[in-house]
Amino acid sequence: MIEARGLTKRYGKTTAVDDLSFDVAAGRVTGFLGPNGAGKSTTMRMILGLDNPTAGRVTINGKRYHELHHPLRTVGALLDAKWVHPNRSARAHLNWMAKSNQIAERRVDEVLDIVGLTSVAGKRAGGFSLGMSQRLGIAAALLGDPEVLLFDEPVNGLDPEGILWIRKFMHRLADEGRTVFVSSHLLSEMALTATELVVIGRGKLISQSSTADFVARASENTVKVRSPQNDRLRDALEQASAELTAAEDGLIVSGMDSAKIGEIAAENGLVLHELSPQQGSLEQAFMQITGDSVEYHTGIEAEVAQVLEPTAR
Amino acid sequence: MITLLAVERIKLATTQAAWWCTAIAVVASLGFAALFVGFAGDDFALTVGSSQAGATFGRTVLLVLGVLVVTTEYHWGTARTTFQAVPSRAPVLLAKATVVGILAAVVGLAVGFGSLGLAMLLEPGAELALDGAADWRAVAGQGPVYLLTAVLGVGIGLLLRNTALGLAVALVWTQLVEGLVVLIPTIGDDIYVWLPFFAASQFVGSDVGSPALGLGELPLGPLGYGAYFAGICLLLLAAGVWTAVRRDA
Numbered sequence: 318m319i320e321a322r323g324l325t326k327r328y329g330k331t332t333a334v335d336d337l338s339f340d341v342a343a344g345r346v347t348g349f350l351g352p353n354g355a356g357k358s359t360t361m362r363m364i365l366g367l368d369n370p371t372a373g374r375v376t377i378n379g380k381r382y383h384e385l386h387h388p389l390r391t392v393g394a395l396l397d398a399k400w401v402h403p404n405r406s407a408r409a410h411l412n413w414m415a416k417s418n419q420i421a422e423r424r425v426d427e428v429l430d431i432v433g434l435t436s437v438a439g440k441r442a443g444g445f446s447l448g449m450s451q452r453l454g455i456a457a458a459l460l461g462d463p464e465v466l467l468f469d470e471p472v473n474g475l476d477p478e479g480i481l482w483i484r485k486f487m488h489r490l491a492d493e494g495r496t497v498f499v500s501s502h503l504l505s506e507m508a509l510t511a512t513e514l515v516v517i518g519r520g521k522l523i524s525q526s527s528t529a530d531f532v533a534r535a536s537e538n539t540v541k542v543r544s545p546q547n548d549r550l551r552d553a554l555e556q557a558s559a560e561l562t563a564a565e566d567g568l569i570v571s572g573m574d575s576a577k578i579g580e581i582a583a584e585n586g587l588v589l590h591e592l593s594p595q596q597g598s599l600e601q602a603f604m605q606i607t608g609d610s611v612e613y614h615t616g617i618e619a620e621v622a623q624v625l626e627p628t629a630r
Numbered sequence: 631m632i633t634l635l636a637v638e639r640i641k642l643a644t645t646q647a648a649w650w651c652t653a654i655a656v657v658a659s660l661g662f663a664a665l666f667v668g669f670a671g672d673d674f675a676l677t678v679g680s681s682q683a684g685a686t687f688g689r690t691v692l693l694v695l696g697v698l699v700v701t702t703e704y705h706w707g708t709a710r711t712t713f714q715a716v717p718s719r720a721p722v723l724l725a726k727a728t729v730v731g732i733l734a735a736v737v738g739l740a741v742g743f744g745s746l747g748l749a750m751l752l753e754p755g756a757e758l759a760l761d762g763a764a765d766w767r768a769v770a771g772q773g774p775v776y777l778l779t780a781v782l783g784v785g786i787g788l789l790l791r792n793t794a795l796g797l798a799v800a801l802v803w804t805q806l807v808e809g810l811v812v813l814i815p816t817i818g819d820d821i822y823v824w825l826p827f828f829a830a831s832q833f834v835g836s837d838v839g840s841p842a843l844g845l846g847e848l849p850l851g852p853l854g855y856g857a858y859f860a861g862i863c864l865l866l867l868a869a870g871v872w873t874a875v876r877r878d879a
Protein backbone atom coordinates (compact mmCIF):
# COMPACT_ATOMS: atom_id res chain seq x y z
CA MET A 318 0.00 0.00 0.00
CA ILE A 319 1.50 3.29 -1.14
CA GLU A 320 -0.06 6.60 -0.11
CA ALA A 321 1.00 9.94 -1.56
CA ARG A 322 -0.40 13.11 -0.02
CA GLY A 323 0.19 16.56 -1.46
CA LEU A 324 3.47 15.37 -2.94
CA THR A 325 5.33 18.26 -4.56
CA LYS A 326 8.78 18.52 -6.07
CA ARG A 327 10.36 21.61 -7.54
CA TYR A 328 13.75 21.75 -9.22
CA GLY A 329 14.51 25.45 -9.33
CA LYS A 330 11.70 26.89 -11.43
CA THR A 331 10.46 23.56 -12.80
CA THR A 332 7.64 22.00 -10.84
CA ALA A 333 8.13 18.34 -11.65
CA VAL A 334 5.41 17.05 -9.30
CA ASP A 335 2.57 19.28 -8.20
CA ASP A 336 0.45 18.52 -5.13
CA LEU A 337 0.00 14.88 -6.07
CA SER A 338 -2.18 12.58 -3.95
CA PHE A 339 -2.96 8.97 -4.81
CA ASP A 340 -3.21 5.48 -3.35
CA VAL A 341 -1.76 2.27 -4.68
CA ALA A 342 -3.71 -0.68 -3.34
CA ALA A 343 -2.18 -3.98 -2.33
CA GLY A 344 -2.43 -7.11 -4.42
CA ARG A 345 -2.85 -5.72 -7.91
CA VAL A 346 -1.01 -4.00 -10.72
CA THR A 347 -1.49 -0.25 -10.66
CA GLY A 348 -0.35 1.65 -13.70
CA PHE A 349 1.24 5.08 -13.40
CA LEU A 350 0.43 6.75 -16.68
CA GLY A 351 1.60 10.07 -18.01
CA PRO A 352 3.35 11.52 -21.02
CA ASN A 353 7.11 12.19 -21.06
CA GLY A 354 8.16 14.67 -18.43
CA ALA A 355 4.93 14.25 -16.45
CA GLY A 356 6.87 13.52 -13.27
CA LYS A 357 6.61 9.74 -13.02
CA SER A 358 10.27 9.05 -12.36
CA THR A 359 10.47 11.96 -9.93
CA THR A 360 7.53 10.56 -7.98
CA MET A 361 9.14 7.12 -7.88
CA ARG A 362 12.41 8.59 -6.63
CA MET A 363 10.49 10.33 -3.86
CA ILE A 364 8.73 7.09 -2.91
CA LEU A 365 12.19 5.54 -2.47
CA GLY A 366 13.48 8.48 -0.45
CA LEU A 367 16.12 9.31 -3.07
CA ASP A 368 14.74 12.78 -3.74
CA ASN A 369 13.30 14.87 -0.94
CA PRO A 370 9.80 16.22 -1.60
CA THR A 371 9.52 20.01 -1.56
CA ALA A 372 6.19 19.47 0.19
CA GLY A 373 3.88 16.62 1.07
CA ARG A 374 4.74 13.04 1.92
CA VAL A 375 4.56 9.53 0.62
CA THR A 376 4.39 6.39 2.74
CA ILE A 377 4.60 2.65 2.20
CA ASN A 378 2.44 0.63 4.57
CA GLY A 379 2.17 3.80 6.64
CA LYS A 380 5.92 4.34 6.91
CA ARG A 381 8.28 6.66 5.13
CA TYR A 382 10.93 4.85 3.15
CA HIS A 383 13.62 5.94 5.64
CA GLU A 384 11.72 4.28 8.44
CA LEU A 385 11.68 0.85 6.80
CA HIS A 386 14.07 -1.65 8.35
CA HIS A 387 15.97 -3.45 5.58
CA PRO A 388 13.86 -1.71 2.95
CA LEU A 389 14.70 -4.12 0.12
CA ARG A 390 12.63 -6.71 1.97
CA THR A 391 9.55 -4.48 1.77
CA VAL A 392 10.02 -2.56 -1.47
CA GLY A 393 11.74 -3.77 -4.61
CA ALA A 394 12.31 -1.25 -7.35
CA LEU A 395 13.61 -1.02 -10.86
CA LEU A 396 13.91 2.66 -11.72
CA ASP A 397 16.77 2.45 -14.18
CA ALA A 398 18.32 -0.76 -15.44
CA LYS A 399 21.61 1.04 -16.00
CA TRP A 400 22.21 1.72 -12.30
CA VAL A 401 24.85 -1.01 -12.19
CA HIS A 402 28.62 -0.69 -12.29
CA PRO A 403 29.59 -1.98 -15.75
CA ASN A 404 32.69 -3.79 -14.48
CA ARG A 405 30.87 -5.65 -11.78
CA SER A 406 29.40 -9.06 -12.51
CA ALA A 407 25.66 -9.58 -12.20
CA ARG A 408 26.24 -11.84 -9.22
CA ALA A 409 28.56 -9.38 -7.46
CA HIS A 410 25.98 -6.63 -7.96
CA LEU A 411 23.26 -8.73 -6.35
CA ASN A 412 25.66 -9.97 -3.68
CA TRP A 413 26.35 -6.56 -2.22
CA MET A 414 22.69 -5.63 -2.35
CA ALA A 415 21.73 -8.86 -0.58
CA LYS A 416 24.42 -8.33 2.03
CA SER A 417 23.22 -4.81 2.77
CA ASN A 418 19.78 -6.05 3.81
CA GLN A 419 20.99 -9.31 5.32
CA ILE A 420 19.39 -11.43 2.67
CA ALA A 421 20.81 -14.95 2.37
CA GLU A 422 23.29 -15.46 -0.49
CA ARG A 423 21.22 -18.39 -1.69
CA ARG A 424 18.55 -15.89 -2.68
CA VAL A 425 20.92 -14.32 -5.21
CA ASP A 426 21.04 -17.60 -7.15
CA GLU A 427 17.28 -17.91 -6.84
CA VAL A 428 16.52 -14.52 -8.37
CA LEU A 429 19.14 -15.03 -11.09
CA ASP A 430 17.31 -18.22 -11.93
CA ILE A 431 13.89 -16.54 -11.88
CA VAL A 432 14.95 -13.96 -14.46
CA GLY A 433 16.99 -16.47 -16.45
CA LEU A 434 20.44 -14.93 -16.00
CA THR A 435 22.13 -17.86 -14.26
CA SER A 436 24.36 -18.66 -17.23
CA VAL A 437 25.76 -15.10 -17.42
CA ALA A 438 25.87 -14.41 -13.67
CA GLY A 439 29.66 -14.11 -13.65
CA LYS A 440 29.83 -11.80 -16.67
CA ARG A 441 30.37 -8.02 -16.57
CA ALA A 442 27.03 -6.23 -16.37
CA GLY A 443 28.46 -3.61 -18.75
CA GLY A 444 28.33 -6.13 -21.56
CA PHE A 445 24.65 -6.93 -21.09
CA SER A 446 22.04 -6.11 -23.70
CA LEU A 447 19.18 -3.84 -22.66
CA GLY A 448 16.91 -6.83 -22.16
CA MET A 449 19.47 -8.57 -19.95
CA SER A 450 20.07 -5.38 -17.94
CA GLN A 451 16.33 -5.11 -17.43
CA ARG A 452 16.25 -8.68 -16.17
CA LEU A 453 19.12 -7.98 -13.80
CA GLY A 454 17.20 -4.94 -12.52
CA ILE A 455 14.16 -7.12 -11.94
CA ALA A 456 16.31 -9.69 -10.15
CA ALA A 457 17.55 -6.90 -7.88
CA ALA A 458 13.98 -5.77 -7.23
CA LEU A 459 12.94 -9.32 -6.28
CA LEU A 460 15.96 -9.93 -4.06
CA GLY A 461 14.25 -9.21 -0.75
CA ASP A 462 11.03 -11.01 -1.77
CA PRO A 463 9.24 -7.67 -1.28
CA GLU A 464 5.49 -7.20 -1.11
CA VAL A 465 5.68 -3.87 -2.93
CA LEU A 466 7.31 -3.51 -6.34
CA LEU A 467 8.01 -0.34 -8.32
CA PHE A 468 8.95 -0.40 -11.99
CA ASP A 469 9.70 2.73 -13.98
CA GLU A 470 8.96 2.21 -17.68
CA PRO A 471 10.18 -1.38 -17.61
CA VAL A 472 9.35 -2.08 -21.25
CA ASN A 473 11.07 1.01 -22.67
CA GLY A 474 13.34 0.03 -25.52
CA LEU A 475 12.61 -3.68 -25.29
CA ASP A 476 11.74 -5.85 -28.28
CA PRO A 477 8.29 -7.50 -28.43
CA GLU A 478 9.57 -10.66 -26.83
CA GLY A 479 11.03 -8.70 -23.92
CA ILE A 480 7.83 -6.69 -23.54
CA LEU A 481 5.76 -9.84 -23.41
CA TRP A 482 8.09 -11.37 -20.83
CA ILE A 483 7.84 -8.29 -18.56
CA ARG A 484 4.08 -8.09 -18.96
CA LYS A 485 3.64 -11.72 -17.97
CA PHE A 486 6.01 -11.18 -15.11
CA MET A 487 3.97 -8.28 -13.70
CA HIS A 488 0.83 -10.40 -13.80
CA ARG A 489 2.65 -13.20 -12.05
CA LEU A 490 3.81 -10.86 -9.29
CA ALA A 491 0.31 -9.50 -8.79
CA ASP A 492 -1.12 -13.01 -8.79
CA GLU A 493 1.24 -13.80 -5.94
CA GLY A 494 -0.53 -11.03 -4.03
CA ARG A 495 2.08 -8.32 -4.34
CA THR A 496 1.52 -4.63 -4.87
CA VAL A 497 2.89 -3.64 -8.26
CA PHE A 498 3.23 0.00 -9.28
CA VAL A 499 4.43 0.37 -12.84
CA SER A 500 4.84 3.52 -14.90
CA SER A 501 4.43 4.00 -18.61
CA HIS A 502 3.65 6.71 -21.12
CA LEU A 503 1.64 4.30 -23.28
CA LEU A 504 -2.05 3.84 -22.54
CA SER A 505 -2.02 0.74 -24.73
CA GLU A 506 0.65 -0.89 -22.60
CA MET A 507 -1.15 -0.01 -19.39
CA ALA A 508 -4.47 -1.28 -20.71
CA LEU A 509 -2.82 -4.69 -21.03
CA THR A 510 -0.89 -4.65 -17.78
CA ALA A 511 -2.70 -2.68 -15.10
CA THR A 512 -6.10 -3.04 -13.49
CA GLU A 513 -5.90 0.34 -11.74
CA LEU A 514 -4.57 3.56 -13.21
CA VAL A 515 -3.08 6.68 -11.66
CA VAL A 516 -2.87 9.20 -14.50
CA ILE A 517 -0.77 12.34 -14.24
CA GLY A 518 0.09 15.18 -16.58
CA ARG A 519 2.59 17.96 -15.93
CA GLY A 520 3.03 16.78 -12.38
CA LYS A 521 -0.66 16.95 -11.47
CA LEU A 522 -3.09 14.12 -10.81
CA ILE A 523 -5.58 13.78 -13.64
CA SER A 524 -7.45 10.70 -12.56
CA GLN A 525 -7.30 7.65 -10.40
CA SER A 526 -9.70 4.94 -11.46
CA SER A 527 -9.84 1.42 -12.77
CA THR A 528 -8.24 0.96 -16.16
CA ALA A 529 -11.58 -0.05 -17.67
CA ASP A 530 -13.19 3.21 -16.49
CA PHE A 531 -10.34 5.29 -17.79
CA VAL A 532 -10.34 3.64 -21.19
CA ALA A 533 -14.12 4.03 -21.36
CA ARG A 534 -13.83 7.69 -20.50
CA ALA A 535 -11.02 8.26 -22.94
CA SER A 536 -12.91 6.56 -25.76
CA GLU A 537 -16.18 8.38 -25.00
CA ASN A 538 -17.44 10.40 -27.92
CA THR A 539 -16.87 14.11 -27.89
CA VAL A 540 -18.30 16.95 -29.93
CA LYS A 541 -16.49 20.04 -31.07
CA VAL A 542 -18.45 23.33 -31.06
CA ARG A 543 -17.44 26.78 -32.19
CA SER A 544 -19.48 29.87 -31.53
CA PRO A 545 -18.81 33.61 -31.68
CA GLN A 546 -20.57 33.72 -28.29
CA ASN A 547 -18.18 31.20 -26.82
CA ASP A 548 -18.51 32.31 -23.19
CA ARG A 549 -22.30 32.27 -23.13
CA LEU A 550 -22.32 28.87 -24.83
CA ARG A 551 -19.95 27.55 -22.21
CA ASP A 552 -22.19 28.76 -19.38
CA ALA A 553 -25.27 27.24 -20.99
CA LEU A 554 -23.56 23.87 -21.51
CA GLU A 555 -22.12 23.84 -18.03
CA GLN A 556 -25.60 24.41 -16.63
CA ALA A 557 -26.71 21.35 -18.57
CA SER A 558 -23.81 19.56 -16.83
CA ALA A 559 -21.75 18.72 -19.90
CA GLU A 560 -18.02 18.18 -19.46
CA LEU A 561 -16.06 20.84 -21.28
CA THR A 562 -12.50 21.20 -22.44
CA ALA A 563 -11.24 24.34 -24.12
CA ALA A 564 -9.90 23.81 -27.64
CA GLU A 565 -7.87 26.48 -29.42
CA ASP A 566 -10.86 27.96 -31.27
CA GLY A 567 -13.87 26.48 -29.48
CA LEU A 568 -14.95 23.82 -27.00
CA ILE A 569 -14.73 20.05 -26.79
CA VAL A 570 -17.87 18.68 -25.17
CA SER A 571 -18.06 15.23 -23.71
CA GLY A 572 -21.02 13.46 -22.11
CA MET A 573 -23.55 15.08 -24.47
CA ASP A 574 -24.44 14.41 -28.11
CA SER A 575 -24.53 16.97 -30.92
CA ALA A 576 -28.36 17.08 -31.12
CA LYS A 577 -28.67 18.10 -27.49
CA ILE A 578 -25.92 20.71 -27.85
CA GLY A 579 -27.70 22.21 -30.88
CA GLU A 580 -30.98 22.37 -28.94
CA ILE A 581 -29.34 24.12 -25.99
CA ALA A 582 -27.75 26.64 -28.36
CA ALA A 583 -31.12 27.30 -30.04
CA GLU A 584 -32.93 27.73 -26.69
CA ASN A 585 -30.38 30.37 -25.72
CA GLY A 586 -30.38 32.00 -29.14
CA LEU A 587 -26.71 31.33 -29.72
CA VAL A 588 -25.06 31.20 -33.14
CA LEU A 589 -23.00 28.09 -33.91
CA HIS A 590 -20.20 28.12 -36.47
CA GLU A 591 -19.35 24.51 -35.99
CA LEU A 592 -21.00 21.50 -34.41
CA SER A 593 -19.02 18.37 -35.25
CA PRO A 594 -18.97 14.98 -33.54
CA GLN A 595 -15.34 13.87 -33.21
CA GLN A 596 -14.54 10.52 -34.74
CA GLY A 597 -12.02 8.09 -33.25
CA SER A 598 -11.57 10.41 -30.35
CA LEU A 599 -9.85 8.06 -27.91
CA GLU A 600 -6.39 9.33 -28.71
CA GLN A 601 -7.45 12.96 -28.68
CA ALA A 602 -9.26 12.53 -25.44
CA PHE A 603 -6.21 10.89 -23.92
CA MET A 604 -4.06 13.67 -25.24
CA GLN A 605 -6.38 16.28 -23.77
CA ILE A 606 -6.69 14.37 -20.54
CA THR A 607 -2.94 14.22 -20.08
CA GLY A 608 -2.21 17.62 -21.58
CA ASP A 609 0.17 16.01 -24.01
CA SER A 610 1.79 17.65 -26.98
CA VAL A 611 1.18 16.52 -30.55
CA GLU A 612 4.34 14.39 -30.72
CA TYR A 613 2.49 11.13 -30.34
CA HIS A 614 -0.21 11.54 -32.98
CA THR A 615 1.67 9.48 -35.53
CA GLY A 616 2.00 6.21 -33.66
CA ILE A 617 -1.37 6.45 -32.01
CA GLU A 618 -3.55 4.55 -34.48
CA ALA A 619 -1.91 1.24 -33.72
CA GLU A 620 -2.17 1.97 -30.03
CA VAL A 621 -5.87 2.68 -30.23
CA ALA A 622 -6.44 -0.59 -32.03
CA GLN A 623 -4.55 -2.36 -29.28
CA VAL A 624 -6.45 -0.62 -26.54
CA LEU A 625 -9.85 -1.32 -28.00
CA GLU A 626 -9.06 -4.97 -28.50
CA PRO A 627 -8.95 -6.00 -24.83
CA THR A 628 -11.94 -3.83 -23.93
CA ALA A 629 -13.98 -5.41 -26.71
CA ARG A 630 -13.30 -8.85 -25.30
CA MET B 631 27.95 -1.03 10.73
CA ILE B 632 29.75 -4.38 10.29
CA THR B 633 27.26 -5.15 7.53
CA LEU B 634 27.89 -1.83 5.84
CA LEU B 635 31.65 -2.37 5.96
CA ALA B 636 31.16 -5.78 4.36
CA VAL B 637 28.95 -4.23 1.67
CA GLU B 638 31.49 -1.56 0.84
CA ARG B 639 34.27 -4.11 0.84
CA ILE B 640 32.39 -6.20 -1.75
CA LYS B 641 31.81 -3.09 -3.83
CA LEU B 642 35.44 -2.01 -3.70
CA ALA B 643 36.77 -5.48 -4.43
CA THR B 644 34.47 -6.17 -7.38
CA THR B 645 35.50 -3.31 -9.65
CA GLN B 646 38.96 -2.82 -11.04
CA ALA B 647 39.68 0.71 -9.82
CA ALA B 648 41.00 -0.40 -6.44
CA TRP B 649 43.35 -3.00 -7.87
CA TRP B 650 44.72 -0.67 -10.51
CA CYS B 651 45.24 2.19 -8.07
CA THR B 652 46.95 -0.11 -5.58
CA ALA B 653 49.26 -1.50 -8.23
CA ILE B 654 50.07 1.92 -9.65
CA ALA B 655 50.64 3.42 -6.20
CA VAL B 656 53.06 0.71 -5.16
CA VAL B 657 54.93 0.49 -8.45
CA ALA B 658 55.24 4.25 -8.95
CA SER B 659 56.34 4.90 -5.37
CA LEU B 660 58.88 2.11 -5.24
CA GLY B 661 60.05 2.86 -8.76
CA PHE B 662 60.75 6.46 -7.92
CA ALA B 663 62.38 5.49 -4.63
CA ALA B 664 64.67 3.10 -6.51
CA LEU B 665 65.58 5.79 -9.05
CA PHE B 666 66.22 8.27 -6.28
CA VAL B 667 68.48 5.93 -4.40
CA GLY B 668 70.21 4.85 -7.61
CA PHE B 669 70.89 8.35 -8.86
CA ALA B 670 71.60 9.99 -5.51
CA GLY B 671 75.30 9.29 -5.86
CA ASP B 672 77.86 8.38 -3.28
CA ASP B 673 78.26 11.76 -1.58
CA PHE B 674 74.52 11.91 -0.73
CA ALA B 675 73.91 10.40 2.70
CA LEU B 676 70.89 8.16 2.27
CA THR B 677 68.69 8.22 5.38
CA VAL B 678 65.47 6.57 6.46
CA GLY B 679 63.66 9.83 5.62
CA SER B 680 65.09 10.20 2.12
CA SER B 681 64.36 6.55 1.31
CA GLN B 682 60.68 7.62 1.25
CA ALA B 683 61.15 10.02 -1.66
CA GLY B 684 58.70 8.11 -3.86
CA ALA B 685 55.84 7.96 -1.36
CA THR B 686 54.18 11.18 -2.54
CA PHE B 687 53.34 9.50 -5.87
CA GLY B 688 51.41 6.73 -4.21
CA ARG B 689 49.73 9.25 -1.95
CA THR B 690 48.35 11.11 -4.96
CA VAL B 691 47.14 7.84 -6.50
CA LEU B 692 45.22 7.04 -3.32
CA LEU B 693 43.70 10.52 -3.39
CA VAL B 694 42.52 9.70 -6.90
CA LEU B 695 41.11 6.37 -5.72
CA GLY B 696 39.20 8.11 -2.92
CA VAL B 697 37.63 10.48 -5.45
CA LEU B 698 36.88 7.69 -7.92
CA VAL B 699 35.09 5.34 -5.55
CA VAL B 700 32.52 8.06 -4.93
CA THR B 701 32.19 9.76 -8.31
CA THR B 702 31.89 6.49 -10.22
CA GLU B 703 28.99 5.54 -7.95
CA TYR B 704 27.22 8.75 -8.85
CA HIS B 705 28.15 8.32 -12.49
CA TRP B 706 26.80 4.77 -12.83
CA GLY B 707 23.81 5.34 -10.56
CA THR B 708 24.92 2.79 -7.95
CA ALA B 709 24.85 5.61 -5.40
CA ARG B 710 21.08 5.56 -5.80
CA THR B 711 20.93 1.78 -5.61
CA THR B 712 23.00 2.01 -2.43
CA PHE B 713 20.77 4.60 -0.78
CA GLN B 714 17.76 2.57 -1.85
CA ALA B 715 19.21 -0.45 -0.05
CA VAL B 716 20.34 1.58 2.97
CA PRO B 717 18.43 4.86 3.34
CA SER B 718 20.56 6.21 6.20
CA ARG B 719 23.25 7.76 4.10
CA ALA B 720 25.79 8.93 6.68
CA PRO B 721 26.64 5.42 7.99
CA VAL B 722 26.96 4.07 4.44
CA LEU B 723 29.32 6.84 3.41
CA LEU B 724 31.39 6.56 6.57
CA ALA B 725 31.66 2.81 5.96
CA LYS B 726 32.86 3.54 2.44
CA ALA B 727 35.47 6.01 3.71
CA THR B 728 36.58 3.45 6.29
CA VAL B 729 37.01 0.65 3.76
CA VAL B 730 38.92 2.81 1.29
CA GLY B 731 40.94 4.23 4.18
CA ILE B 732 41.95 0.78 5.40
CA LEU B 733 43.04 -0.25 1.92
CA ALA B 734 44.99 3.01 1.65
CA ALA B 735 46.67 2.43 5.03
CA VAL B 736 47.80 -1.00 3.91
CA VAL B 737 49.16 0.44 0.68
CA GLY B 738 50.87 3.21 2.64
CA LEU B 739 52.58 0.73 4.93
CA ALA B 740 53.61 -1.39 1.97
CA VAL B 741 55.09 1.69 0.28
CA GLY B 742 56.80 2.87 3.48
CA PHE B 743 58.45 -0.40 4.39
CA GLY B 744 58.91 -1.37 0.75
CA SER B 745 60.85 1.83 0.06
CA LEU B 746 63.02 1.27 3.08
CA GLY B 747 63.69 -2.34 2.14
CA LEU B 748 64.53 -1.30 -1.40
CA ALA B 749 66.98 1.31 -0.13
CA MET B 750 68.64 -1.29 2.10
CA LEU B 751 68.91 -3.63 -0.85
CA LEU B 752 70.40 -1.03 -3.19
CA GLU B 753 72.72 0.65 -0.66
CA PRO B 754 73.66 -2.02 1.86
CA GLY B 755 76.21 0.31 3.45
CA ALA B 756 73.82 3.16 4.29
CA GLU B 757 72.67 3.95 7.82
CA LEU B 758 69.05 2.78 7.55
CA ALA B 759 68.16 1.30 10.90
CA LEU B 760 64.93 2.59 12.46
CA ASP B 761 66.25 4.69 15.32
CA GLY B 762 63.71 6.64 17.32
CA ALA B 763 60.29 8.13 16.74
CA ALA B 764 61.20 10.25 13.71
CA ASP B 765 62.43 7.24 11.74
CA TRP B 766 59.38 5.20 12.61
CA ARG B 767 57.13 8.09 11.66
CA ALA B 768 58.89 8.43 8.32
CA VAL B 769 58.18 4.82 7.40
CA ALA B 770 55.13 3.63 9.33
CA GLY B 771 53.66 7.14 9.14
CA GLN B 772 52.88 6.53 5.46
CA GLY B 773 50.02 4.32 6.68
CA PRO B 774 47.98 7.05 8.39
CA VAL B 775 48.96 9.61 5.74
CA TYR B 776 47.65 7.40 2.93
CA LEU B 777 44.53 6.59 4.95
CA LEU B 778 43.73 10.25 5.53
CA THR B 779 44.54 11.14 1.92
CA ALA B 780 42.04 8.55 0.63
CA VAL B 781 39.44 9.87 3.09
CA LEU B 782 40.09 13.37 1.77
CA GLY B 783 39.47 12.00 -1.72
CA VAL B 784 36.12 10.56 -0.61
CA GLY B 785 35.18 13.98 0.80
CA ILE B 786 36.10 15.72 -2.46
CA GLY B 787 34.18 13.10 -4.43
CA LEU B 788 31.06 13.61 -2.32
CA LEU B 789 31.24 17.38 -2.70
CA LEU B 790 31.79 17.36 -6.47
CA ARG B 791 30.14 14.06 -7.56
CA ASN B 792 31.75 14.32 -10.95
CA THR B 793 34.74 12.21 -11.94
CA ALA B 794 36.40 14.69 -14.29
CA LEU B 795 35.89 17.60 -11.93
CA GLY B 796 37.00 15.60 -8.88
CA LEU B 797 40.14 14.33 -10.58
CA ALA B 798 40.94 17.80 -11.91
CA VAL B 799 40.68 19.32 -8.44
CA ALA B 800 42.74 16.53 -6.85
CA LEU B 801 45.49 16.60 -9.45
CA VAL B 802 45.69 20.35 -9.99
CA TRP B 803 45.91 20.80 -6.25
CA THR B 804 48.57 18.23 -5.57
CA GLN B 805 50.60 18.70 -8.75
CA LEU B 806 50.33 22.45 -9.29
CA VAL B 807 48.83 24.55 -6.54
CA GLU B 808 50.91 23.25 -3.67
CA GLY B 809 54.09 23.69 -5.69
CA LEU B 810 53.30 27.11 -7.09
CA VAL B 811 51.99 28.85 -3.97
CA VAL B 812 55.52 29.15 -2.72
CA LEU B 813 56.33 31.34 -5.73
CA ILE B 814 53.83 34.03 -4.72
CA PRO B 815 55.92 36.96 -3.47
CA THR B 816 55.97 37.79 0.28
CA ILE B 817 52.84 35.86 1.42
CA GLY B 818 53.57 32.68 -0.58
CA ASP B 819 55.70 31.12 2.14
CA ASP B 820 53.18 31.94 4.85
CA ILE B 821 50.42 30.17 2.94
CA TYR B 822 52.63 27.29 1.91
CA VAL B 823 53.33 26.17 5.45
CA TRP B 824 49.59 25.69 5.99
CA LEU B 825 48.83 23.63 2.88
CA PRO B 826 47.54 20.13 3.63
CA PHE B 827 50.08 18.05 1.74
CA PHE B 828 52.96 20.15 3.01
CA ALA B 829 51.60 19.32 6.45
CA ALA B 830 51.43 15.61 5.59
CA SER B 831 55.02 15.67 4.40
CA GLN B 832 56.13 17.44 7.58
CA PHE B 833 54.44 14.72 9.61
CA VAL B 834 56.44 11.96 7.93
CA GLY B 835 59.46 14.27 7.77
CA SER B 836 60.49 13.12 4.34
CA ASP B 837 59.82 16.18 2.26
CA VAL B 838 62.87 15.75 0.10
CA GLY B 839 61.61 16.77 -3.30
CA SER B 840 59.67 19.89 -2.33
CA PRO B 841 61.09 23.40 -1.93
CA ALA B 842 60.74 23.28 1.84
CA LEU B 843 64.10 24.92 2.19
CA GLY B 844 64.42 28.43 3.53
CA LEU B 845 60.95 28.66 5.03
CA GLY B 846 62.30 29.73 8.39
CA GLU B 847 60.65 28.63 11.59
CA LEU B 848 57.62 26.34 10.93
CA PRO B 849 54.46 27.02 12.91
CA LEU B 850 53.92 23.40 13.98
CA GLY B 851 56.01 20.39 14.90
CA PRO B 852 55.65 17.06 13.03
CA LEU B 853 52.90 15.76 15.31
CA GLY B 854 51.08 19.08 15.17
CA TYR B 855 51.23 18.92 11.38
CA GLY B 856 49.93 15.36 11.48
CA ALA B 857 46.94 16.42 13.55
CA TYR B 858 46.39 19.44 11.31
CA PHE B 859 46.39 17.24 8.18
CA ALA B 860 43.99 14.78 9.82
CA GLY B 861 41.71 17.67 10.76
CA ILE B 862 41.53 18.93 7.17
CA CYS B 863 40.82 15.48 5.75
CA LEU B 864 38.12 14.66 8.27
CA LEU B 865 36.55 18.08 7.85
CA LEU B 866 36.24 17.56 4.09
CA LEU B 867 34.78 14.11 4.65
CA ALA B 868 32.27 15.55 7.10
CA ALA B 869 31.33 18.29 4.63
CA GLY B 870 30.94 15.71 1.87
CA VAL B 871 28.76 13.42 3.97
CA TRP B 872 26.68 16.34 5.15
CA THR B 873 25.88 17.49 1.60
CA ALA B 874 25.18 13.94 0.44
CA VAL B 875 22.68 13.48 3.26
CA ARG B 876 20.88 16.70 2.44
CA ARG B 877 20.91 16.70 -1.35
CA ASP B 878 18.81 14.55 -3.67
CA ALA B 879 20.67 11.39 -4.55
Ligand SMILES: Nc1ncnc2c1ncn2[C@@H]1O[C@H](COP(=O)(O)OP(=O)(O)OP(=O)(O)O)[C@@H](O)[C@H]1O
Nearest residue numbers: 328331333351352353354355356357358359360502
Ligand atom coordinates in the same frame (compact mmCIF):
# COMPACT_ATOMS: atom_id res chain seq x y z
N1 LIG C 1 17.13 16.31 -11.11
C1 LIG C 1 16.37 17.16 -11.82
N2 LIG C 1 16.71 18.46 -11.95
C2 LIG C 1 15.96 19.30 -12.65
N3 LIG C 1 14.83 18.97 -13.28
C3 LIG C 1 14.42 17.71 -13.21
C4 LIG C 1 15.16 16.74 -12.48
N4 LIG C 1 14.51 15.55 -12.57
C5 LIG C 1 13.42 15.79 -13.32
N5 LIG C 1 13.35 17.08 -13.71
C6 LIG C 1 12.27 17.68 -14.51
O1 LIG C 1 11.05 17.30 -13.93
C7 LIG C 1 10.10 16.99 -14.92
C8 LIG C 1 9.55 15.61 -14.69
O2 LIG C 1 10.54 14.67 -14.99
P1 LIG C 1 10.39 13.11 -14.81
O3 LIG C 1 11.67 12.49 -15.23
O4 LIG C 1 9.91 12.81 -13.43
O5 LIG C 1 9.25 12.76 -15.84
P2 LIG C 1 8.74 11.34 -16.36
O6 LIG C 1 7.28 11.34 -16.22
O7 LIG C 1 9.50 10.26 -15.70
O8 LIG C 1 9.11 11.41 -17.89
P3 LIG C 1 9.60 10.26 -18.90
O9 LIG C 1 8.37 9.58 -19.43
O10 LIG C 1 10.29 11.04 -19.97
O11 LIG C 1 10.51 9.36 -18.15
C9 LIG C 1 10.78 17.19 -16.26
O12 LIG C 1 10.41 18.47 -16.72
C10 LIG C 1 12.23 17.13 -15.93
O13 LIG C 1 12.96 17.95 -16.79
Ligand SMILES: [Mg+2]
Nearest residue numbers: 357358359469
Ligand atom coordinates in the same frame (compact mmCIF):
# COMPACT_ATOMS: atom_id res chain seq x y z
MG1 LIG D 1 10.82 8.78 -16.38
